[in-house]
Each structure stands twice: as structure tokens, then as C-alpha cells.
Amino acid sequence: MLELKDLHVEVEGEGIEILKGVNLKVKKGEIHAIMGPNGSGKSTLSKVVAGHPEYEVTKGDILFEGESILELDPDERAHKGVFLAFQYPVEVPGVTNNTLLRESYNTIAASMGREELDPLEFEDYIKDKLDLVQMDPEFLNRSVNTGFSGGEKKRNEIFQMAVLQPKLSLLDETDSGLDIDALKIVSNGINQLHGEDDAVVLITHYQRLLNYITPDYVHVMMGGKIVKSGEKELALELEEKGYDWLEDLATVNGEAK
Amino acid sequence: MSETKALESMIGEEYKYGFTTDVEYEDFPTGINEDVVRLISEKKNEPEWMTEFRLKAFRAWKEMEEPDWFNATYEKPKFDKLQYYSAPKNKPKLDSLDDVDPKIRETYEKLGIPLEEQKALAGVAVDAVFDSVSIFTTFKEKLAEAGVIFCSISEAIQNHPELVKKYMGSVVPARDNFYAALNSAVFSDGSFCYVPKDTICPMELSTYFRINNMNSGQFERTLIIAEENSHVSYLEGCTAPMYDEHQLHAAVVELVALENAEIKYSTIQNWYSGDEDGKGGIYNFVTKRGACRGDNSKISWTQLETGSAVTLKYPSVILQGDNSVGEFYSVAVTNNRQQADTGTKMIHLGKNTKSTIISKGISAGKSDNSYRGQVKFSKKADNARNYSQCDSMLIGQTCGAHTFPYIESANPTAKVEHEATTSRVGEDQIFYLQQRGLSEDDAISLIVNGFAKEVLKELPMEFAVEANKLLGIKLEGSVG
Ligand SMILES: Nc1ncnc2c1ncn2[C@@H]1O[C@H](COP(=O)(O)OP(=O)(O)OP(=O)(O)O)[C@@H](O)[C@H]1O
Ligand SMILES: [Mg+2]
Numbered sequence: 256m257l258e259l260k261d262l263h264v265e266v267e268g269e270g271i272e273i274l275k276g277v278n279l280k281v282k283k284g285e286i287h288a289i290m291g292p293n294g295s296g297k298s299t300l301s302k303v304v305a306g307h308p309e310y311e312v313t314k315g316d317i318l319f320e321g322e323s324i325l326e327l328d329p330d331e332r333a334h335k336g337v338f339l340a341f342q343y344p345v346e347v348p349g350v351t352n353n354t355l356l357r358e359s360y361n362t363i364a365a366s367m368g369r370e371e372l373d374p375l376e377f378e379d380y381i382k383d384k385l386d387l388v389q390m391d392p393e394f395l396n397r398s399v400n401t402g403f404s405g406g407e408k409k410r411n412e413i414f415q416m417a418v419l420q421p422k423l424s425l426l427d428e429t430d431s432g433l434d435i436d437a438l439k440i441v442s443n444g445i446n447q448l449h450g451e452d453d454a455v456v457l458i459t460h461y462q463r464l465l466n467y468i469t470p471d472y473v474h475v476m477m478g479g480k481i482v483k484s485g486e487k488e489l490a491l492e493l494e495e496k497g498y499d500w501l502e503d504l505a506t507v508n509g510e511a512k
Numbered sequence: 513m514s515e516t517k518a519l520e521s522m523i524g525e526e527y528k529y530g531f532t533t534d535v536e537y538e539d540f541p542t543g544i545n546e547d548v549v550r551l552i553s554e555k556k557n558e559p560e561w562m563t564e565f566r567l568k569a570f571r572a573w574k575e576m577e578e579p580d581w582f583n584a585t586y587e588k589p590k591f592d593k594l595q596y597y598s599a600p601k602n603k604p605k606l607d608s609l610d611d612v613d614p615k616i617r618e619t620y621e622k623l624g625i626p627l628e629e630q631k632a633l634a635g636v637a638v639d640a641v642f643d644s645v646s647i648f649t650t651f652k653e654k655l656a657e658a659g660v661i662f663c664s665i666s667e668a669i670q671n672h673p674e675l676v677k678k679y680m681g682s683v684v685p686a687r688d689n690f691y692a693a694l695n696s697a698v699f700s701d702g703s704f705c706y707v708p709k710d711t712i713c714p715m716e717l718s719t720y721f722r723i724n725n726m727n728s729g730q731f732e733r734t735l736i737i738a739e740e741n742s743h744v745s746y747l748e749g750c751t752a753p754m755y756d757e758h759q760l761h762a763a764v765v766e767l768v769a770l771e772n773a774e775i776k777y778s779t780i781q782n783w784y785s786g787d788e789d790g791k792g793g794i795y796n797f798v799t800k801r802g803a804c805r806g807d808n809s810k811i812s813w814t815q816l817e818t819g820s821a822v823t824l825k826y827p828s829v830i831l832q833g834d835n836s837v838g839e840f841y842s843v844a845v846t847n848n849r850q851q852a853d854t855g856t857k858m859i860h861l862g863k864n865t866k867s868t869i870i871s872k873g874i875s876a877g878k879s880d881n882s883y884r885g886q887v888k889f890s891k892k893a894d895n896a897r898n899y900s901q902c903d904s905m906l907i908g909q910t911c912g913a914h915t916f917p918y919i920e921s922a923n924p925t926a927k928v929e930h931e932a933t934t935s936r937v938g939e940d941q942i943f944y945l946q947q948r949g950l951s952e953d954d955a956i957s958l959i960v961n962g963f964a965k966e967v968l969k970e971l972p973m974e975f976a977v978e979a980n981k982l983l984g985i986k987l988e989g990s991v992g
Contacts, residue, residue: 302943305947306946307943328946330946330949330952333946333947333949341947345944347941347945347962348962349962349963350961358949358950359948359949362954363949366949398962419948
């Protein structure tokens with residue numbers, strides 16, 4: 256579904272290289288976890304896949320369902336089924352969650368040739384989705400993320416994922432900020448949304464999340480590269496040993512800091 | 513693309529009202545002096561008192577200095593090069609729509625304002641003003657049944673002189689300011705509305721102003737009077753062709769609300785704003801003021817200002833009657849090289865008077881957008897209250913937003929609450945919405961509409977959709 260080939264990324268116009276040759280293959284039906292120290296490039300990776308204009312791909316390629324999406328705008332990537340749950344969801348004052356979601360849903364539906372929903376049909380459609388993440392319907396009438404607590408914002412991201420039903424979900428630290436109960440609920444929601452035909456990439460700092468959502472693969476990112484990949488046991492090993500022992504790998508593989 | 517680079521490439525959607533109508537105009541001299549003022553009055557077949565009103569205003573204007581205290585720089589209009597009256601040649605008496613020049617009818621058709629009543633927006637009566645003259649007023653008969661007078665100001669001078677004499681200049685005196693004086697001397701046409709006692713006007717009233725002639729100024733004069741226990745809602749819209757030269761639009765609007773009366777005045781201003789480099793566009797220098805003369809009366813201004821090269825405009829309310837209410841809801845959008853200095857004055861004279869100011873400024877491109885507001889409490893304004901909220905939104909790095917609130921209080925029981933915020937539409941906000949599938953333009957439109965929502969909801973329903981669209985179009989492509 257997603258393939259990153261020797262991906263090099265710089266901050267547009269500033270010449271600072273952040274990703275230094277990332278290779279990653281994610282197949283349909285899989286869940287991948289990406290872990291790694293602060294500042295190693297995890298969020299950058301997710302934003303680059305989603306098409307953030309701040310970053311420039313200087314080398315390599317991003318393939319989605321076999322085709323390069325490098326030239327596509329963020330909205331075109333979203334239409335193809337790429338979804339990013341943001342580490343820091345953005346506030347949009349004056350625009351209700353409901354307005355945005357319906358516009359999103361219908362724009363994506365139209366581009367995929369699916370049927371658009373009128374306000375009443377949409378109301379029916381999202382009922383289940385609210386239940387899935389146990390979200391108070393009140394939030395539909397509030398401005399997007401405005402004044403939401405940290406945890407509420409994260410839950411709202413997964414609610415949007417549930418509504419939009421993407422093929423590839425990149426979840427950037429969705430677990431941080433959630434309390435213990437919310438973490439269970441949201442994880443449970445993600446598990447239910449995930450199936451044979453979609454893929455999930457989880458970015459997280461904590462093994463705890465992986466107790467609820469079992470990844471097929473775990474990757475460690477350091478200094479802008481994936482320095483080690485393994486199965487879910489790798490996460491436990493990281494929890495125990497931290498990242499120091501991988502430092503050598505990061506430098507052996509190149510000129511990482 | 514980096515944020516600055518992305519945000520700097522300004523394209524702005526083409527102005528779709530920029531066409532010119534090819535009509536023949538009556539001859540009229542250029543420039544201004546007492547003879548020209550007399551000639552205007554003569555052309556309009558005005559009574560002596562009206563001619564005197566004009567001449568007095570003209571003499572006052574000659575003594576006045578053009579103001580320059582606002583936050584805008586522009587080339588001053590060349591008053592001796594302007595044409596102060598511009599009427600299409602074959603303008604017959606406007607009893608029937610068939611008499612209207614087909615080219616002008618077509619113009620309004622193209623602007624989306626059909627003058628045929630059966631095609632018109634349900635529930636909205638329109639007065640169409642083309643350059644200096646009112647072309648046609650729809651639904652006159654239906655309004656007359658309710659006792660409401662809605663016609664051009666020229667007709668009102670002929671047919672209802674006692675009302676015009678009593679109220680014209682009573683809210684905005686001829687010597688009020690430089691542009692009001694000029695308008696009082698040379699005003700050409702505009703709308704007149706009188707709602708009698710105990711009457712709720714059965715339709716939305718609206719005037720559609722169109723400047724067509726390149727060298728003519730438009731000096732519109734509007735007067736609305738709401739008698740005791742009456743209610744009226746009025747909307748004006750404006751567009752102009754694209755010329756490389758600036759055109760001057762200097763209007764005066766006066767509103768009078770008597771006891772328990774309510775006037776709601778809305779504006780959708782979309783004059784041509786000039787090109788990306790600031791070439792051409794309308795100078796929109798307007799004096800709008802309402803007087804809440806009666807107790808418990810209410811005047812509410814709502815404006816969506818998107819056009820013009822330079823806008824100087826401060827719709828105000830004089831809260832004379834006890835318990836009277838003044839409101840000002842404004843969205844001012846500037847893009848490219850546009851400059852807007854707009855706001856309001858709330859003058860509290862009566863007891864328990866209340867005013868609300870909600871101003872939303874949106875600046876993009878290399879534009880400048882200023883809010884200027886004055887709230888004044890006189891000695892007698894016991895327990896008067898004002899709430900002001902001024903929010904600015906910046907799109908890109910090259911525009912400016914400024915807020916100048918002035919508060920003067922001579923009464924210790926008066927209360928003011930003032931809030932102001934400035935926010936920037938960031939690349940992250942746009943990226944977030946794009947990630948959710950919206951195009952860049954839709955994303956900006958959504959953000960801006962969200963920001964302006966509190967004001968837009970005050971517009972008459974019939975026009976709300978238009979307004980939403982206009983905002984979107986205005987800012988299309990404003991982020992690379
Ligand atoms: N626009 C930018 N300009 C300059 N530096 C940037 C920019 N974006 C990211 N960086 C830098 O790139 C590095 C990677 O950032 P990124 O946000 O991807 O890290 P992360 O792995 O997600 O970290 P965390 O675990 O703290 O979320 C950091 O050093 C960050 O400061
Ligand atoms: Mg991060």
C-alpha cells in the first residue's frame with residue numbers, strides 16, 4: 256500500500272536535511288509502529304507522506320498503491336485514502352466539527368465516486384462512529400478542536416478517521432495525552448476500524464499502546480533513518496533498554512548525528 | 513514551498529462584475545462650481561429649497577479641507593476632472609420596465625439582479641441605481657399597499673417633499689465632513705424609504721448601485737425613516753466595471769428610527785478593488801449614520817466590505833432615545849493593495865442605551881485593514897453599556913491589521929467591555945483542512961467564514977449564501 260524508497264527530505268528552502276534515506280514498506284492489512292527519540296523525524300515522515308508543503312523531497316520516492324504521489328497536493332492524497340491523525344491537531348475557530356466532517360466526507364466521497372450525504376443522512380451515518388470512540392455528540396457542534404483538551408483533540412482525530420474510513424492511517428502519537436480509560440477506548444476503536452483492506456502506521460513513544468494494538472512490525476527511527484526493524488518484541492526491548500544501544504547502528508548506517 | 517513564498521504569490525480571482533455597458537450619456541460639464549450645482553438641481557427639476565440646500569453645502573465644502581487622519585495613502589481625487597452627474601441618454605419616465613434601456617436591463621440581468629418582478633428574489637424589492645440615476649424600483653405597488661414608500665430620492669423630492677425637507681440633513685448635516693458636504697451639494701440619486709407608524713415592512717428592501725461611466729463620481733444619497741413601532745430591513749449591494757483610473761463614490765446615508773422602531777441596514781460592498789498592483793478601483797468614502805430618536809428604538813448596521821481600492825467608512829449610531837440600541841457588525845476583507853479604514857461610532861446620549869460592536873477584519877496580499885471605533889457616553893447616559901469585539905485575521909506575511917479604539921465617558925455609571933484578537937491563517941491550518949480532503953481555496957474559505965460567522969449570520973437570509981460565496985471568491989488564490 257505504502258512504499259518509501261530512500262526518502263530524503265529537507266525543510267523547504269532552508270537546506271536542513273531531516274530524513275536521510277528512509278525505506279519502508281507497508282502492506283494492506285498490516286499495522287506498523289514507528290518509535291524513536293524526540294526529534295528523530297517521525298512526525299516529519301508522517302507529514303511528508305501527507306504532503307505538507309513545508310518539506311521538500313530531495314531524493315527517493317513515495318509510492319501509494321504502486322504509484323508515486325510526490326506530485327500530488329495534500330487534498331489529492333487525502334482523496335486517495337491517506338489520513339493523518341496529527342500530533343498537534345489544529346484549531347479552526349467558528350467552523351463546527353460537523354461542518355468540516357461533512358465537507359470532508361463529501362469531498363472525498365465525490366472524488367472516489369461514492370455517494371455524497373445530505374445533512375440528515377450524514378447525521379445517521381456518524382452516529383455509530385460517535386459510539387465507536389464514545390464521543391459526546393455535543394462535540395459535533397463545537398468549533399474544530401477549539402478549546403478541546405489535549406485528550407479530546409486526540410479522540411477527535413480518531414473520530415475523523417472513523418468517519419472518513421481511509422486506506423492508510425498515519426497516527427502520530429495519538430496515545431499521548433489520553434488518560435488510561437480513553438486510551439483503551441480509542442485503541443479499541445482503531446482495532447475495530449482496521450481490517451484486511453487498510454493499513455495503519457502508529458507513531459508512539461510508549462509500549463503501553465502496543466498492549467492494546469498489536470503491531471505486525473516495529474521500526475526504530477533515529478537521526479532521520481529507520482535503524483532497526485523487528486516484530487512486536489522489539490518494542491519491549493526498547494522499553495527496557497532505551498535507544499542508546501542503537502546509537503551505533505544510526506552512525507554505522509551513515510552520517511547521522 | 514516555504515510559508516512566506518507560498519503566501520506571497522497572490523493571484524486573486526478575476527472580478528466578474530468588471531464589464532462595461534455601452535450606453536449613451538447625456539452631455540454634462542466636467543468639474544464643479546455653483547453653476548454645475550444649479551445645473552444638477554435643474555436637470556432633476558428640483559424645488560427651490562433643494563437647490564438652496566445644495567448651494568449651501570457647496571459653499572461649505574469649498575471652505576473645507578480634505579481629511580487625511582486615516583490610515584491610508586492614495587492619490588487624491590481630482591475634483592475638477594470629475595463629472596458630477598451622469599445619466600444615460602434615453603432615460604424616460606420610469607413607469608414601466610419596458611421603458612428601461614434594454615442594455616441597462618441586461619446589465620442588471622448579468623449582475624444577477626433581474627428587474628422583472630416575477631424573476632426577482634422572492635420577498636425582496638429592488639431599487640436599481642445606474643451611475644447617477646435610479647433606473648427602476650420593483651414591487652412599488654405591493655409596498656404601497658402596506659403604506660411603505662420605497663422609491664428613488666429624486667422621486668421623493670418631487671412627491672414627498674415634506675418628509676425629505678424634514679429629515680434630510682437632520683442626521684448628517686451638510687457640513688458634517690468634507691465628503692458629506694460634497695455629497696450634499698451634488699448628490700445624484702439614491703433610495704428613499706418611509707415606513708409609517710405600526711407597520712412592519714412586508715419585504716426586504718434593497719438598492720443595487722452600479723457605477724458604469726468612467727469619469728463620473730457616484731454621490732448616492734439614501735434616507736430611511738421608520739416611524740413609531742415600525743420595522744424595516746434594507747440591503748445595498750454595489751459593483752463597478754474595471755477601469756485603470758480610480759472612481760469616487762461618496763455616499764451619505766441617513767437613518768431615523770422613532771419610538772420602538774427598528775432599522776436593520778445591511779451592505780454587501782463589492783466595488784471594483786483595483787488590480788494586483790493597485791491600479792484602478794473605487795474610492796469608497798461614505799458617511800453613514802443613524803439616529804435612534806425614539807425611546808426603545810434600534811438601529812443595526814451590518815456590512816460585508818470586500819471591494820474598493822480605498823474604503824473610509826464609519827457607520828454610526830446616535831443613541832438619543834432612552835433604552836435605545838445600536839449595533840455594528842462588520843466584516844472587512846482586503847486583498848492585494850486594498851486599504852480599508854473602517855469602523856463605527858456609538859454616541860450614547862440616552863439612559864440605559866446599549867451598543868454592540870463586532871468587527872472582523874481580514875487582510876491578505878499587501879493590503880492594509882484598520883478598525884477605528886469611537887464609543888462616547890454623554891453625562892446623561894446613565895447605565896449605558898457598550899460591548900466591542902475587534903478581531904483581525906491575517907493571511908500571509910505582507911498585509912497589515914490595525915485597531916484604533918477610542919472611548920470617551922462623561923458618565924461614571926457607563927460600562928465598556930472591549931476585546932481584541934489578532935490571528936494568522938497559518939500554513940498548518942490550511943494543511944490540516946487539506947489533509948481532510950478540502951482544496952486549498954475551500955480551506956481558506958472555511959477558515960475565513962468561520963472567523964466571520966458571528967457577523968455573517970446577521971445578514972438577511974436571502975443574501976447569506978451570496979455573502980459566503982463572495983468571501984471565498986475574494987480570497988481565492990490568496991495563498992500560493
Ligand atoms: N519546519 C522545520 N524547520 C526546521 N526544523 C524542523 C522543521 N520541521 C522539523 N524540524 C526538525 O526536524 C527534526 C525532526 O522533527 P520531528 O517533528 O519529525 O521529530 P519527531 O520524531 O516527531 O519528534 P517527537 O518525538 O518529539 O515528536 C527536529 O529536529 C525538528 O526540530
Ligand atoms: Mg513528533
